[in-house]
Amino acid sequence: MKRTIVQPADLSGAALAEFKQWLGISSANESVQLAMLLSASLELCESFTAQMPLEQGCEERLAATQGWLALDTRPVRAITSVETLTADGSRNALATGEYEIEIGATGLGQIRLTGEPSDRTLVVSFVAGIAPEWASLPDALRHGIIRLAAHNYRDRDASEPLGPPASVAALWRPWRRLRLA
DSSP: OEEEEEEOOOOTTHHHHHHHHHHTOOOSTTHHHHHHHHHHHHHHHHHHHTSOSBOEEEEEEEEOOSSOEEOSSSOEEEEEEEEEEOTTSOEEEOOGGGEEEEEOTTOOEEEEESSOOOSOEEEEEEEEOSBSSGGGSOHHHHHHHHHHHHHHHHTTTOSSOOOOOHHHHHHHGGGOOOOOO
């Protein structure tokens, strides 16, 4: 998968405040490092669950072929544009009639070219995520992200890393989606 996050989730407000409260930190001098720990925990949550927890703007590159082309990121909330990528790196937007989109009930986003595909790469822009903002993220996911970030914060100076707490996996397991290859 060649995915690029073009609009990352905002972790600076409510998420950072909740994390600082969990750790008992009131000063602002560690905010950047704490936000980075939250971001890493958010990525690990996505890796574990196979679902993007917080809404983000993304792009994926796909080889133009016949039939439906599925995006790897889930759950897709909206497909906003489809462009072709030329050999020189320039992009050309496809007209709405040149492709079809489908977003399934499970958040699987797919596109299909209506004409003959050529030797080109498609760049699909879309919005994906379980929740649009931190406050609306399901409690189990949010709490697991905070716990993992707190564990990494407290374990930062350990001579031997202890590994993530089992409680995080227990919180995230109901949200896990397995994919068959």
